[in-house]
Every structure is written in C-alpha cells, then in structure tokens.
Amino acid sequence: MLKTLLGGLSPARFLREYWHKRPLLIRNALPGFAGLIAPAELLQLADRDDIESRLIQGQGQHWRLDHGPFAARDFRRLPKTDWTLLVQSINHVLPEADALLRHFDFLPHARLDDVMVSYAVPGGSVGPHVDSYDVFLLQGQGHRRWQISLQEDLALLDDMPLKILRRFQPQEEWVLGPGDMLYLPPQVAHHGVAEDHCTTYSIGFRAPAAEELAHAFLMHLQDTLTLEGRYADPDLVVPRHAGEISRAMLTQIEAMIARIQWNTRDIADFTGRYLSDPKPSVFFDPPDTPLSPAAFGKRAMQRGVALDPRSRLLFSGTQFFINGESFSPASAQRAALRQLADTRQLAAPRVQPLLALLHPWYCAGWLGIASA
Ligand code: SIN
Ligand code: CO
Numbered sequence: 040m041l042k043t044l045l046g047g048l049s050p051a052r053f054l055r056e057y058w059h060k061r062p063l064l065i066r067n068a069l070p071g072f073a074g075l076i077a078p079a080e081l082l083q084l085a086d087r088d089d090i091e092s093r094l095i096q097g098q099g100q101h102w103r104l105d106h107g108p109f110a111a112r113d114f115r116r117l118p119k120t121d122w123t124l125l126v127q128s129i130n131h132v133l134p135e136a137d138a139l140l141r142h143f144d145f146l147p148h149a150r151l152d153d154v155m156v157s158y159a160v161p162g163g164s165v166g167p168h169v170d171s172y173d174v175f176l177l178q179g180q181g182h183r184r185w186q187i188s189l190q191e192d193l194a195l196l197d198d199m200p201l202k203i204l205r206r207f208q209p210q211e212e213w214v215l216g217p218g219d220m221l222y223l224p225p226q227v228a229h230h231g232v233a234e235d236h237c238t239t240y241s242i243g244f245r246a247p248a249a250e251e252l253a254h255a256f257l258m259h260l261q262d263t264l265t266l267e268g269r270y271a272d273p274d275l276v277v278p279r280h281a282g283e284i285s286r287a288m289l290t291q292i293e294a295m296i297a298r299i300q301w302n303t304r305d306i307a308d309f310t311g312r313y314l315s316d317p318k319p320s321v322f323f324d325p326p327d328t329p330l331s332p333a334a335f336g337k338r339a340m341q342r343g344v345a346l347d348p349r350s351r352l353l354f355s356g357t358q359f360f361i362n363g364e365s366f367s368p369a370s371a372q373r374a375a376l377r378q379l380a381d382t383r384q385l386a387a388p389r390v391q392p393l394l395a396l397l398h399p400w401y402c403a404g405w406l407g408i409a410s411a
Contacts, residue, residue: 044068050145059224068220074179074238075135078158085109091127095165104200123163128153137348149314149353152245159233167207167230173244175222178215181237186212188228259309311360315351323404336394343409345384350405352380
C-alpha cells in the first residue's frame with residue numbers, strides 16, 4: 040500500500056486512532072495526483088441520464104439545488120463564481136476512479152459507497168453541513184479551503200433544498216492542493232469553499248440506518264418466508280358479542296406470528312444480497328455479441344478476468360453474493376472467488392475452475408476479459 044496515503048500511518052493504526060473517530064489531514068497523500076477528469080469532460084458526463092448529478096448554487100442563507108442531467112447550455116448560463124457540480128459514482132464510468140479505490144482496499148468493500156467528484160468555480164461550495172458517513176476528500180486540481188468543526192449544534196437552516204447548518208463555527212481550517220486529502224468521520228461539521236477552479240474526489244462509505252436495514256430485512260423475509268398452517272377453531276363456542284375479536288383468536292394469531300424466526304445464516308444471506316445489490320441507477324452493459332462459453336474460456340485463460348466497476352462481489356463464509364444474488368460455489372472454486380472479490384480481478388492461471396460461473400456474468404456485463 041502507498042505509504043503516503045495515510046500520512047505514514049499504517050492502516051491498522053489509522054483504523055484504531057482515526058477511523059469513525061476523528062478527522063485527519065494528510066498533505067500529499069497521493070503525490071502527483073491532480074484529478075482524473077478535466078472539468079469539461081465532467082460537465083459532459085453530467086448530461087448522461089444514467090449518471091446522478093447535482094448543481095448547487097449559492098452562499099450564506101441562499102441556496103439552490105438542481106438535479107441533472109444538464110445540457111451544455113445550462114452551464115453557459117451560470118455566473119463565474121459560487122457554483123458546484125457534483126457527479127456521483129464516477130468510479131462506475133471512469134476506470135481511473137475505480138483504480139483509485141484500490142488504494143482504499145484496507146477497508147471492507149461492503150462499506151464502500153462510491154467516488155463522487157465535485158467541480159467548483161471560485162467561491163463554489165455545498166454549504167456547511169454534516170454527513171452521516173465517513174469520507175476521504177481528496178483534492179484534484181486547484182485548491183479548496185476546508186473548515187471543520189466538532190460543534191454539537193447541528194440545527195439546520197429552514198426551508199432549504201440542502202441540509203445547511205444554521206450556525207457553523209469553524210475550529211480548524213486548511214487549504215488543500217492537488218494530492219492532499221482530508222478524512223472526516225460522520226457528523227463532523229465541514230465546509231469546503233473553492234479558492235479557484237477546483238475538483239474534489241469524495242471517497243464515501245455507506246452506513247445504513249437501522250430503520251433502512253430493518254425495512255429491507257422485512258422485505259427479504261417476505262420474499263423468503265414459508266409458514267405452514269392456517270387459522271383453525273374447532274373448539275369455537277357461541278360468542279357473547281359477534282362483533283368482538285376473542286382472546287383465543289389473538290392468542291392463536293400471536294403464536295403463528297411468533298413462528299417467524301431467523302438465524303445467523305438468514306442474516307448473512309440478507310446482508311450479502313442487500314450490500315451487493317447495485318443502486319437503482321446502475322445498469323450493466325452486456326456485450327452486443329457475446330463470446331461462446333468456449334471462446335470466452337479460451338480468452339479468459341489467456342488474459343484473466345476483471346469485475347465490471349459497477350459489480351459488487353462479496354462473501355460471508357462459504358456463501359457468495361454478486362449484484363444482489365446469493366450462491367454457494369463448490370469448495371474447489373472458493374479460493375479463486377475470494378481472490379476475485381478481494382482484488383476484483385483474477386489472473387489467467389486461476390480462472391479455469393470458475394469458467395462455468397463466469398460466462399453468465401460476462402454475458403450480463405458483470406465481468407469482462409482483463410484488458411492487456
Ligand atoms: C464537495 O466536494 O464540494 C462536497 C463534498 C462534501 O462536503 O462532502
Ligand atoms: Co460533506
């Protein structure tokens with residue numbers, strides 16, 4: 040791993056002392072890094088309807104938020120200062136952004152959300168706010184002044200299209216230049232204002248809310264649950280009130296509902312499917328004329344394979360999950376699959392035992408032949 044990424048800290052020490060706990064400024068985290076995409080190309084990406092983009096204008100008490108896609112003329116109308124374009128999941132469309140994520144492989148893939156890029160003109164900002172997730176803010180081109188605060192007052196301005204802190208009291212500030220990086224745990228107030236034309240790459244981590252998880256788990260249960268039996272009352276006696284729900288009826292229904300149970304395996308199955316499920320905006324590009332299984336096998340065994348940047352492959356014990364689906368591979372396949380999940384690619388000599396599994400993934404656009 041790149042020694043400079045965490046300012047000389049080992050990943051273990053970073054996790055122990057900073058991760059999810061306190062901010063860390065790292066000067067020159069990625070030496071020579073000056074961004075992955077030119078602003079003009081970013082504006083073009085914001086015109087695609089399969090890419091989530093937002094335009095934020097304003098400062099102080101006045102903010103405006105528009106959602107993409109945006110045409111070139113939308114940008115021509117903008118002032119010279121005080122706006123920011125945010126483009127989400129750039130790692131899905133830019134191989135360099137996917138490669139950037141490999142520097143963060145000391146964190147579990149299951150926690151990763153995406154890489155978002157912001158392009159701001161001088162004065163551009165999204166306002167002082169807190170996020171509910173961990174983020175590494177890596178400066179690309181230009182300079183951004185970051186102010187942070189550990190304040191407890193997280194009250195927001197009323198009636199704003201964005202969550203903007205009502206009273207932001209900065210405690211520390213730095214100007215970040217190309218290759219500098221600021222790590223922020225959740226709930227640290229921050230405000231980043233562009234000093235010049237600048238791009239910032241946010242490597243964001245997902246932290247689902249308990250309610251969101253519970254809701255998704257209940258949906259999963261609904262899809263997988265089978266309960267035998269039906270309400271029965273062979274001992275029914277004439278009721279005093281025909282309109283009343285009897286105690287006996289409630290007791291029987293309570294017992295039926297109490298038969299809904301789950302174990303650690305069910306939780307693992309749900310978690311793997313849930314966390315590997317692509318966001319609704321994700322669409323894969325299957326090959327127009329897919330290779331036959333034999334031709335695919337020959338090529339994969341020459342060049343190796345690589346997951347599509349949009350694919351999510353995770354595992355828990357012997358159970359594997361890809362893009363929301365769960366499967367149990369044969370024991371001879373597991374080591375190579377674990378390697379594919381960890382490194383997102385597999386060298387040619389390791390591909391053979393997986394070919395039957397990988398060809399359908401290739402046909403779905405989930406995986407491709409490694410490039411050179
Ligand atoms: C930005 O890049 O302008 C915003 C990133 C953030 O504050 O989370
Ligand atoms: Co933020």
